[in-house]
Amino acid sequence: MRTRYPWRQGNRIELLVDGERFFPDMLQALQSARHSVLLEFYLLASGDIAGRFIDAMQEAASRGVMVKFLIDGFGGLKLSNGDRSRLQRAGVELVVYNPLHWNKLTRNFARDHRKLMVVDQQIAYIGGTGLSDVYWRAEQRGCPWHEVMARVEGPVVQDLIGMYNDLWQRCTARQLPPGADSQPVGNSLMRVTTVQGMYQQQIKVSFLSRVNHSRQRVWMMTAYFLPSFSMRFALRRAARRGVDVRLIIAGPYTDQPWVFHASKRYYRRLLKAGVRIFEYQPRFLHAKMAVVDEWATLGSCNLDHWNLRWNLEANIEVKQSEFVNQAAQLLRQDMQQCQEVTYEAWARRPWHRKVRELLWSWISQLVLKIR
Secondary structure (H helix, E strand, C coil): CCCCCCCEEEEEEEEEECHHHHHHHHHHHHHCCCCEEEEEECCEECCHHHHHHHHHHHHHHHCCCEEEEEEECCCCCECCHHHHHHHHHHCCEEEEECCCCHHHHHHHHCEECCCEEEECCCEEEEECCCECHHHCCCCCCCCCCECEEEEEECCHHHHHHHHHHHHHHHHHCCCCCCCCCCCCCCCEEEEEEEEECECCEHHHHHHHHHHHCCCCEEEEEECCCCCCHHHHHHHHHHHHCCCEEEEEEECCCCCCHHHHHHHHHHHHHHHHHCCEEEEECCCCECCCEEEECCEEEEECCCCCHHHHHHEEEEEEEEECHHHHHHHHHHHHHHHCCEEEECHHHHHCCCHHHHHHHHHHHHHHHHHHCCC
């Protein structure tokens, strides 16, 4: 299995913000597919959004398009048996990564957290969404989830196909048929980066290298903030040498409240070093994206302890001024919908918050010791 992918020139990338923007684009591409569709999603939940994709996959398969679908054994639990049967009857090959089983013990924690769709081996969508109504149609508090996807074309798409094929072969012992190469279509320099649990952590290594060599800015948004020591140290050191370091973190709306509270144990030293912390207020911030100087990354990886220890993750890195500026503008807009946490306010928080943060921090440390 390949662990490193080279930089590729001649790509085109478009940033798609929130489900109301990226879902229609993805569905249109799926409905226009002529030869093949490869899908890989962690979170699947039967409902309006999943139903639309299933309808499009059924229709594509009926006209002879090869449709392959990798789903995670845990993240796909909310996909109904009826929807699974619909896909299989239509000729969609559905493969489950690491199905849950009691005798696997801690191996049940290993998950495929990637989010990817490749159409006709020419157009790819990569980012952080799942096929679930919470990204667009849900009306409960904190919804729809704030998320980003990227539409990618060009030679880098072949590396995404290679990544997909590696996992497909691992799960089925079969390789997918080869396709035509992607021709240069733009001026974006891009590459694929991955995490394969403790075995390979290129996303983390690449991000740390960028932060350690940063000169102007390190802006990052993430849904779950449980960073490693090396990550915290790099962010503090960058801030102390005058780099503009800003973190946009999920605020009061989250699907994992314990992470929200446990993450607070890292605030004090970051704030003292000059790192600015923003908590997103309107709804659940589920996006994972960062800009460091003139470089950007986005994808599925939250760069937290759990993702880096157990998950398969995939990001795309970009060196192209127009896209990097667009990503930075989105981060700037999101900061305006945040509550900034200052060191002075943080020091005055009530005792009961401190107790709750300490409790969840202690529990999180126990969880992270699981092997």
